[in-house]
Every structure is written in structure tokens, then in C-alpha cells.
Amino acid sequence: MSARRRRGWAALAAVLANVINNLPAVLVLVPLAAPSGPGAVLAVLLGVNIGPSLTYAGSLATLLWRRIVHHHEHDVALREFTVLGLLTCPPR
Template sequence: MSTAMSTVLPSGSGLPALLGIAAVAAALANMVNNLPATLVLLPLVSASGPAAVLAVLIGVNIGPNLTYVGSLSNLLWRRVLRSHHVEAGVGEYTRLGLCTVPTALLAAVLALWASVQLLGV
């Protein structure tokens, strides 16, 4: 998996690279869960510097809110809701995720990029 991921991951700390890294991290987190995604991606981007590492962390923390399986906390949250007889269907969850996750991901990466530009990290 690491070899496949290294071919799709952008390198560098420019805005397009950071957006790409965060998007790949978010997509992978929704496919395999955020913890294994973090373990796969961090070694691959660490050579690109702290901004790339932070972009991965943004992607694997915000991105999993698109699907229930993206994060263990999502699954635990759903279980708590069910224990209180509250249903949050997959369709509703996904619709809300599609409305909020891309915007939050973009805002977080823009803030990261601006911080890198201002602070020179």
C-alpha cells in the first residue's frame, strides 16, 4: 500500500501540495479508517517537512467525517445514539458530511498554508 500511496501523494509544502496531501489522507481514511491511514501516510510525507505532516493529520482527522467507517469515534457515536433510540441513517450522515467536510478541510489547509507563509515553518 505504501508504494501505491507514494505515487499519488504530492510532495512539497505549497498550497496545491498541501491540499492534495490532505485530500489523499481524507480519502484513504474513509477507505481504511483514519488510524491505519495515518500509519501509512506519515512515513511517506515526513521528508517533505512539518507542513506535509500536518496536512496528513488534517486529512485523517477531518476527512473521516464523510462516512461512518472513516473513524472509530464515528462508529462509537452511532452506537451511543442507538442506545438512546436515536437513528442517524447513513444517507443523512453522508449528506451532512458532504456539506461540511470539504469546506472544513479546505479552511484547515488554507489556515495551515497561511501559517507556514507567515511563520516560515
């Protein structure tokens, strides 16, 4: 499998993780990626782990973290969260 196709799987997984959450995205994409080989499956797994670093809705853990932050009367703007996510995720 080409690097371009692996990047495509990873990008699709990152987007889907932000649309429907990372765990359902894995359940949807891994069976579709598996026939393409282990490279595609690993790309999906990377995408669903990197994607949630960009929006609040990307993972249940982030949603729970946000709830706790609000409970303690703090606020983290989506822009700040996304910028920090972009800075801390590897650009691969």
C-alpha cells in the first residue's frame, strides 16, 4: 500500500473521529481498512488517536475532561484547544 493511501486512511479516520467520536470510528473503519493490509489498519488507528486532539467531540475522554474543567469554573476555548492539539500532535 502506498504512503498516499495510508495518509488518506489516517485523514479519513481523524475526520470521522471528530464527527462521530473515535471509538465508533474505529469500529466503522477497521473492517473496511483490513483488506488493504496492516498499513491501512495502523493508519486508521493513528488517525483516530490524532484526530481527537483537534476538537472537543473527538473522544469521550476529552468530553469528560471538558465537563470537569467547567465544573471547576475554568474555560478552555476551542481555538486554544485546537492550537495546542496541532502543536502537540506529530505532523505525520
